[in-house]
Amino acid sequence: MDKQPQLVRSKLPFTGRIVMFFIRHIQHAMGSMGELWRNPLSSLMTMAVLGVSLSLPAALQVLVKNAETITQSWNSAAEISLFIDEGRSERSIQSLITRIGAYPEVSAVNYINRDQALEEFQRLSGFGEAIAYLDDNPLPAVVTVTPDIKHASPNGARALLKKLELEPEVSFGRLDIEWLERLQAVVRLLERTVLAIALLLVLAVVLVIGNTIRLAIMNRRTEIEVMKLVGATESFIQRPFLYTGIWFGVIGGILAWIIINLLVWYLDGALADLLGLYGSTLTMQSLTLTELGQLVLLASFLGWLGSYLSVRQHLRAIEPT
C-alpha cells in the first residue's frame, strides 16, 4: 500500500502564516468586541452581573486591606513588663536598663522604681488607704519594654520575653497579648471568610460567562455548521467566543473597580467622622492602579476560562448533518 500523504495544513508560505496568525487574532478580538457593541443591551446585562459579582470579592479585599493597616498600628501596643528581683541595687537595675536598651529588638525601655510603683498603685487601685497600713512596700520595681515593629507580633514579642527573662535581675516577665491574639484570630477568620466568598463568586463569574457563551453558540449554530463544512478548524471557530469571554471579563473587572471606588468614596466620609472621634487621621484605602490591573487580569482570565469550558462542551456537539 502507498504511504499516506500528509494533509496540507496551509497553502500559505511560513512567514505569511505567522503574520496571518496575529492578524486573525486581532480580527477576531475586534470582531468579538464589535459583536458585543451590536447587542449592547444583552451584553451590558451580562457585564453588569459580572461587575457586581466581581465587586463583592474586591470589596472584601479592600476591607481586609484596611483592617490590616488598622491592626498593624495596634500591634505596636504590645508591651512587656519585667518584674525585678527584690533586693537588687539601683545600680544593677540601671545597668540592666542599659543592656536591654541595646537589644536590637527593643525600641523603648521605661523604668518604674518601687516607690513609683506604689504611688501608681495607690492612685489607680483604690486601695490607697489600706496600703498606708503596710510596714513595707510589697511591690517590685518594673521595667517596661516596647519591642520594635518587627518584633511586636505575638510570636516576636513572646520570643523577646523569653530572652529578657534570662537576665539575672529579672524575676519574671509578663506579656499582655491575649487581646492581640484574639484580634489576630478575628482577622484570620475574616480573611478566610473573604477567601471562601471570593472563591464562590469567582465560580459564579465563570458559570455566568460559560452560560452566556453557550447561548451565543446556540444562536450561531448554523454558522458554525457551515464553517465546519468549509474546513474551519475547532480553534478557528472557538476563537471569537474565547475573545468574547475575555472582553466580558475585562469590562466586568473595570465595572467592579468603579463600583469599589464609589463604595469607598461613600463610606470614607462616615469613616472619617468615626475615626475623628478617636483622634485618628486614618483614611480608607481604595484599590490602587496595580490592583485594578490585577483585577482586570483575573477577570479576563475567568472570562476566558468560562468561555473555554463552554466552548469545549458545546462546539464539539455541533456537527454538520
Next chain:
Amino acid sequence: MMGGINNWVTMIRFEQVSKIYPGGQKALTDVSFHLKRGEMAFLTGHSGAGKSTLLKLISVIERANGGRVAINGHDIAKVRPKDVPYLRRDIGMIFQNHHLLMDRSVFDNIALPLVIEGFALHEIKKRVLAALDMVGLYGKERHYPIMLSGGEQQRVGIARAIVNKPPLLLADEPTGNLDPKLSMDILRLFETFNDSGTTVLIATHDLGLIARMKYRTLTLKQGRVIGGDELAPSQVFHG
C-alpha cells in the same frame, strides 16, 4: 498502480463500503467505485437510495462502518478528527439548500473558506470577485442572500465552493429547486470547472438532465450500486 487505496490517479475510491446508521438503518451496502482525477460524473437514485450518505462519506460528515474510502489520496479511516477540516478544504461542497449565512453579504459568504485558510484581504477580494464573475453574479457582492433569487443563491453557494480552487467538487441536488433552463446553466457551469481540471461529482434524481449529457453515471438503489455500473473499477470510461 490501481491497487493502492490512496494512489494519486484516483480522486475518489470506494472499496466494499457499507454504512449503517445508529438504529440499524442500512444506508449503503458493499459499494465499490472510483472516480479519476479530472473526471465528471453523476450519482443518481431515488430519494433514500443513499446518495446523500455517499456524499457525506466523501466529505467525512459520516464515516463508513465497513470497507475503505480514499479521497484525494487520503485513506479516510486514517484521518484523525482534528485533521478533517484540512481534508474538507480540498472539497468544494454545494448543497440543495445552499447553506448560506443569511446575515452576511454575498461577498462575506464567498470569502468564508479563504478567511478560514488565512488569506490576506487583497487576495481574498481578488479571488471572491473572480469567483463571482465566473458564476455570473459580478456586481452583487454587497447584496444579502435574501435579496437574491433561488438560482442566484445557488450560484453564490457554487462560488463559495470553488473560490479556494479545490481539486474536488461535490454537489448534492444542485438543481433541485430550479427550472430546466436554470438547471442547464448550472450544469454548464460545472462543465467549465471540470474543463479546468476539477473533479466533479453531482448527485441528482433529475434523470432527464443526465440523459442530455454524456457523463458517467453511478446509480444507487437501496444502498447498492445497480446495473449499468459504469463507475465500477473494472470498467473505466473516460468522459
